[in-house]
Amino acid sequence: MSSSEVVPQRCQWCSTDPIYQAYHDSEWGVPERDAQRLFEKLLLDGFQAGLSWITILKKRDRYREVYRGFDPQFMANQTDNDLLDLLEDTGIIRNRLKVKGARQNAQAWLRLSEQTDPGEWMWQFVGGEPLINHFTSISQVPVKTAEAEAMSKALKKAGFTFVGPTICYAFMQATGMVMDHTTDCFRYPALCGA
Secondary structure, three states, X not given: OOOOOOOOOOOOOOOOOHHHHHHHHHOOOOOOOOHHHHHHHHHHHHHHOOOOHHHHHHHHHHHHHHOOOOOHHXXXXXXXXXXXXXXXXXXXXXXXXXXXXXXXXXXXXXXXHXXXXXXXXXXXXXXXXXXXXXXXXXXXXXXOOHHHHHHHHHHHHOOOOOOOHHHHHHHHHHOOOEEOOOOOOOOHHHHOOO
């Protein structure tokens, strides 16, 4: 990089890892309404529980392979032996509860899909439009909100697991239901409608 090139200002949580930067710059906080992509992101956020997000990002391609593009029908029909095979796969998080939970969440997603459009259902918790925040510092960004609490409660009632309010808020941030790029971030103007 030449000395004349300007490095864009990113949110403080974003490291210098190129994978992380690409995710921050092109995905995080961008409104996502496609049900299939929402399903994938919900599961990935559940896999993150107790881990760093970069760990999940680096394993995302392998997750897409083993879950056939996060096909809920395929995942819901996995046998116990299939789950045991997944626990041997070093390309994913080999946590028994998370692997079993992914199948459970796929089954819950299919049940939800029989009743409603799951994408629209997810967006109801923010009134159908992104909630735009104007935080100046990462220290102001909450880890959960009333909306995330409501989503978590509804998801649990629908049979989902690994959907606590902190996970739900991270999911809302990732999918643009909530726009939490800080005001000093170069992505803020485009995503806050300025």
